Amino acid sequence: MEDKELIQVETEGHLAIVILANPPVNVLTDQIISELDAAIEEIAKLPDIRAVILRAAGEKAFAAGADIGQFPSLTEETGIQLVDKGKRVFDKLAASNVPVICAIQGLALGAGLELAIACDIRVVEEDAKLGLPETGLGILPGYAGTQRLSRLVGIGKAKELVLSGVLLSGQEAYEVGLAERVVPKGGAFEAAKELAEKVAAKGPVAVANAKRAINEGIELPLAEAQELESYLFSKLVGTADMQEGVKAFKEKRKPVFQGK
Structure with missing residues (x-):
């Protein structure tokens, strides 16, 4: 660059x-x-x-x-x-x-x-x-x-x-x-x-969502913050990265995340 x-x-x-x-x-x-x-x-x-x-x-x-x-x-x-x-x-x-x-x-x-x-x-x-x-x-x-x-x-x-x-x-x-x-x-x-x-080395989409959950949640009442957390969790379910993470865990190897 x-x-x-x-x-x-x-x-x-x-x-x-x-x-x-x-x-x-x-x-x-x-x-x-x-x-x-x-x-x-x-x-x-x-x-x-x-x-x-x-x-x-x-x-x-x-x-x-x-x-x-x-x-x-x-x-x-x-x-x-x-x-x-x-x-x-x-x-x-x-x-x-x-x-x-x-x-x-x-x-x-x-x-x-x-x-x-x-x-x-x-x-x-x-x-x-x-x-x-x-x-x-x-x-x-x-x-x-x-x-x-x-x-x-x-x-x-x-x-x-x-x-x-x-x-x-x-x-x-x-x-x-x-x-x-x-x-x-x-x-x-x-x-x-x-x-x-x-x-x-972690799932990049998961990391991004976790950062957002922490940053935005700290400014919200606990109940609303937990709703945000649930929403951001739901957006990760079924992603290719989640599938890879679970598969790698079961196979006892390091995951290879694609950010998808």
């Missing part, structure tokens, strides 16, 4: 690897967000992709935040336009049919952390630094950080992190539920890739 200037996309089997490449700390400028948007669109058109890994180049940072230089000239109108663009792109990533696993090293601050929590699963190195320091700049997290963070770690912990701007180590982020796996320094990408390969 053709590389962008600040976003690189590689494919490896059923995996797509999206790399933030804006050295030295991968600041999320307007350009890189636009390129990320285009990369998400391109990956969605690749039928063989079953999992996405989002990582960053360099060792200093996954992404150290948004471009602070743009803030002083913002008006109320342009401020809304700025955050709405980021929300739209991050929402598109979150709504992707395939799971997105984020590998975090170094700094994941502000918009960088908001990007990470728009992903499905986060693998973080133990010495990383994560936080939403926006209130120290007189603003608040505007790329859905206040909303997604509270859904991940609970309202009280989200308030503590957002209102104080305190930074967490990778280990601390794992302990509060902000990351799903913590690994030694230098190990985030390989651990994310190992997990992505496990996901890619």
Whole structure:
């Protein structure tokens, strides 16, 4: 796949690897967000992709935040336009049919952390630094950080992190539920890739439906969420993938799913 200037996309089997490449700390400028948007669109058109890994180049940072230089000239109108663009792109990533696993090293601050929590699963190195320091700049997290963070770690912990701007180590982020796996320094990408390969080996339609059930169900009352789950289950019954999965189980072999 053709590389962008600040976003690189590689494919490896059923995996797509999206790399933030804006050295030295991968600041999320307007350009890189636009390129990320285009990369998400391109990956969605690749039928063989079953999992996405989002990582960053360099060792200093996954992404150290948004471009602070743009803030002083913002008006109320342009401020809304700025955050709405980021929300739209991050929402598109979150709504992707395939799971997105984020590998975090170094700094994941502000918009960088908001990007990470728009992903499905986060693998973080133990010495990383994560936080939403926006209130120290007189603003608040505007790329859905206040909303997604509270859904991940609970309202009280989200308030503590957002209102104080305190930074967490990778280990601390794992302990509060902000990351799903913590690994030694230098190990985030390989651990994310190992997990992505496990996901890619499962039935892709089943994975997509399961992701939808979790994402949409959490916003619904339990009874309605269970109805959604039943509906999505019913759409898998009788598929070729289900037949293959059951057959492979009986034959004690690995299934070969076609995504049908």
